[in-house]
Amino acid sequence: MANDFQGDPKEFAIVVPVPTFLSREQIHVGERALLDHLDSYSSPRLVEYFDPDPCRRMEVEASADMAVARQAGHAQSLGVTVEARYTVGEYDILILSARESNGLETWLRQNGYRIPEGATDVLASYIKQNMRFFVAKVNLTEQARLGFTYLRPLQVAYESPKFMLPVRLGTVNAKGPQELFLYTLTRKGRVETTNYRTVKLPSDVEVPVYVKSEFPSFYRALFAEQAKRERMHSVFLEYAWDMNWCDPCAAAPLSRDELKRLGVFWLDEPSAGQAQNVFLTRLHVRYDRAHFPEDLVFQETADRTNFQGRYVLRHAFTGELTCSAAQYREEVRQRHEREARTLAELTGWDTAQIRKKMNLDAETVDSRKWWEKLWGKP
Amino acid sequence: MIQRFLPRCLARLDPRLFQIAAVSGLLVYGMAFLGFDVSPGRALLVLVTTLGTQYACTRIFRLPAFEPKSAAISGLSLCLLVRTDDARLAALAAVLAVASKFLLRWNGKHVFNPTNFAIVALLVLANGVWVSPGQWGSAAFFAFLMACVGALVVAHAARSDVTFAFLGAWLALVFGRSLWLGEPLAIPLHRLESGALLLFAFFMISDPKTTPDSRAGRILFGAFVASGAWYVQFRLFRTNGLLWSLAACSLFVPVIDVVLPGPLYSWKGASHATPPEFPRLFPLPVRSVAPRPAVLRLLRREGGRETL
Numbered sequence: 001m002a003n004d005f006q007g008d009p010k011e012f013a014i015v016v017p018v019p020t021f022l023s024r025e026q027i028h029v030g031e032r033a034l035l036d037h038l039d040s041y042s043s044p045r046l047v048e049y050f051d052p053d054p055c056r057r058m059e060v061e062a063s064a065d066m067a068v069a070r071q072a073g074h075a076q077s078l079g080v081t082v083e084a085r086y087t088v089g090e091y092d093i094l095i096l097s098a099r100e101s102n103g104l105e106t107w108l109r110q111n112g113y114r115i116p117e118g119a120t121d122v123l124a125s126y127i128k129q130n131m132r133f134f135v136a137k138v139n140l141t142e143q144a145r146l147g148f149t150y151l152r153p154l155q156v157a158y159e160s161p162k163f164m165l166p167v168r169l170g171t172v173n174a175k176g177p178q179e180l181f182l183y184t185l186t187r188k189g190r191v192e193t194t195n196y197r198t199v200k201l202p203s204d205v206e207v208p209v210y211v212k213s214e215f216p217s218f219y220r221a222l223f224a225e226q227a228k229r230e231r232m233h234s235v236f237l238e239y240a241w242d243m244n245w246c247d248p249c250a251a252a253p254l255s256r257d258e259l260k261r262l263g264v265f266w267l268d269e270p271s272a273g274q275a276q277n278v279f280l281t282r283l284h285v286r287y288d289r290a291h292f293p294e295d296l297v298f299q300e301t302a303d304r305t306n307f308q309g310r311y312v313l314r315h316a317f318t319g320e321l322t323c324s325a326a327q328y329r330e331e332v333r334q335r336h337e338r339e340a341r342t343l344a345e346l347t348g349w350d351t352a353q354i355r356k357k358m359n360l361d362a363e364t365v366d367s368r369k370w371w372e373k374l375w376g377k378p
Numbered sequence: 379m380i381q382r383f384l385p386r387c388l389a390r391l392d393p394r395l396f397q398i399a400a401v402s403g404l405l406v407y408g409m410a411f412l413g414f415d416v417s418p419g420r421a422l423l424v425l426v427t428t429l430g431t432q433y434a435c436t437r438i439f440r441l442p443a444f445e446p447k448s449a450a451i452s453g454l455s456l457c458l459l460v461r462t463d464d465a466r467l468a469a470l471a472a473v474l475a476v477a478s479k480f481l482l483r484w485n486g487k488h489v490f491n492p493t494n495f496a497i498v499a500l501l502v503l504a505n506g507v508w509v510s511p512g513q514w515g516s517a518a519f520f521a522f523l524m525a526c527v528g529a530l531v532v533a534h535a536a537r538s539d540v541t542f543a544f545l546g547a548w549l550a551l552v553f554g555r556s557l558w559l560g561e562p563l564a565i566p567l568h569r570l571e572s573g574a575l576l577l578f579a580f581f582m583i584s585d586p587k588t589t590p591d592s593r594a595g596r597i598l599f600g601a602f603v604a605s606g607a608w609y610v611q612f613r614l615f616r617t618n619g620l621l622w623s624l625a626a627c628s629l630f631v632p633v634i635d636v637v638l639p640g641p642l643y644s645w646k647g648a649s650h651a652t653p654p655e656f657p658r659l660f661p662l663p664v665r666s667v668a669p670r671p672a673v674l675r676l677l678r679r680e681g682g683r684e685t686l
Contacts, residue, residue: 125559161615188505194617195569197515199413233515293564299617301508303415303463 002153013137019160028155029089040251042239042282044309054328090143096133171289190303191281221347232291239282240307394447401454427472428453455493498625514573526580543600592640
């Protein structure tokens with residue numbers, strides 16, 4: 001769990017319903033660098049191809065990668081009957097359980113947690129399902145002693161048949177939709193939601209070359225547009241890959257050691273063999289209470305098909321042309337038109353703006369009808 | 379009863395033709411608009427394999443005529459439900475579905491719904507198969523609902539009781555749980571707005587060849603399946619509760635038939651003990667065999683003589 005909390009650390013608290021009691025050994029403070037690595041490894045990326053000189057059919061190819069995207073996630077405060085209290089790293093952690101949501105809410109308020117209106121019902125339903133509450137806030141003394149200026153991610157380990165992510169508490173008092181990136185490392189294959197549709201982010205499409213300079217905003221607009229198109233009812237698959245290899249890799253693959261530190265426990269099992277046998281799924285969801293009323297429920301499928309968000313830039317040949325290359329010029333013009341349309345469709349950006357940025361009007365051929373060319377427009 | 383109001387020619391058609399139309403429509407829609415993980419080639423492979431297996435079994439079991447409609451429905455349903463990276467497993471699903479109708483029989487009926495059996499068998503035995511209950515989303519729910527209800531009305535209204543009994547029980551269980559947990563209404567409604575649920579209720583559990591013979595038995599069966607599915611989903615926290623529960627409950631249908639006997643079902647146009655005149659465009663409606671005690675039926679096993 002990594003949060004993009006911004007503000008005074010003493011204001012920070014998260015409450016996560018968990019299916020079982022957690023002992024001290026089951027809680028761990030992870031490294032931010034690991035998640036950053038996971039993020040950059042699985043991010044949607046650009047792939048660049050350069051057109052060869054149309055006059056000399058020699059092939060030159062190159063590729064470059066870019067990484068974007070940040071994990072996000074929100075939670076808010078609550079709490080109750082203290083089953084355990086731990087200090088792990090810079091966090092003070094409580095494991096709470098309760099019989100009644102009212103008692104829980106009162107306890108939380110008395111302990112300085114700001115409980116949003118409407119949280120009581122949500123708490124009550126988790127309590128009735130025998131869920132515990134994992135509450136973490138920042139221990140400022142410990143944080144100062146350890147010298148971290150940011151909040152490190154929290155790791156919890158437990159065994160439960162409930163493969164789900166509670167999102168309902170987070171939607172109670174959220175202002176607008178929230179973003180969630182979910183990375184799963186599994187043995188068998190891709191992970192998907194069973195109570196919401198999981199759709200693939202559009203991929204392998206050619207976009208104008210200028211996108212390179214504004215890839216982060218392209219990716220954000222792309223995601224926003226696709227979420228809108230799905231009426232914010234779907235979860236997006238951004239990356240699904242066998243961790244044994246990648247081509248092209250946006251970042252170096254995660255090492256065996258990194259995978260272990262992220263929680264992959266089966267690497268040392270005798271049956272694991274030499275191959276890593278780890279499948280990474282990256283899901284991205286924009287959610288709010290109206291569109292995602294239920295907690296996310298997942299299943300691990302047997303699908304090991306690789307998928308990545310990949311956007312292709314094709315650079316036209318810019319060297320000196322030693323022939324007229326009329327056909328090539330026409331191809332490039334048509335390609336640019338196509339790319340402009342694709343970009344507008346993917347991101348919802350204004351076509352006129354895109355054409356301007358691409359400088360398309362300058363390269364547009366005379367589109368007048370032949371009679372207009374002969375006699376001019378009246 | 380509803381069929382009384384239908385145009386005569388429609389009412390006389392084999393209900394399976396409507397099912398084929400509805401399921402094909404759903405498959406095309408899913409492939410074109412919902413991005414189902416099934417390619418046209420894979421769909422073709424599954425269909426050809428189901429029909430091929432049906433043909434082979436027709437010859438092996440010496441049935442009077444090759445009857446492709448039920449096999450086509452099984453094939454199309456498999457395309458809608460079974461997901462695998464391995465084409466061989468998809469073909470195996472097709473073979474298992476059709477073969478189960480011929481091999482796993484009891485008292486003139488097949489024990490399992492063919493599609494249900496193939497899916498559950500592969501989920502148990504093979505590692506490379508999954509079902510994506512979330513693939514339908516909820517956006518197209520109402521269009522889907524119309525298609526299902528339409529197919530039900532024109533198809534086998536005679537056996538719709540099992541669908542309604544199941545849906546009634548499922549609704550009660552899902553709403554009951556949410557009510558108990560104090561969840562907002564949006565949660566049970568979202569759970570019910572599921573294409574997977576509709577497909578199951580209108581096309582799978584309603585299979586007249588596997589449901590109990592009597593109305594009371596079918597209502598009981600529908601309620602059992604709903605309870606089992608609820609247990610799998612909300613107590614064991616496993617996916618595909620509906621499919622597991624239907625397979626498990628199907629094993630008890632022979633018992634229900636003994637306790638609550640009823641007339642054996644026969645597809646309209648497909649006669650029971652006599653070879654059907656095939657092909658017939660507008661077959662005469664053949665009434666089901668008259669009710670008779672289960673004990674008698676046990677003695678009069680019809681073997682491979684009926685049309686599957």
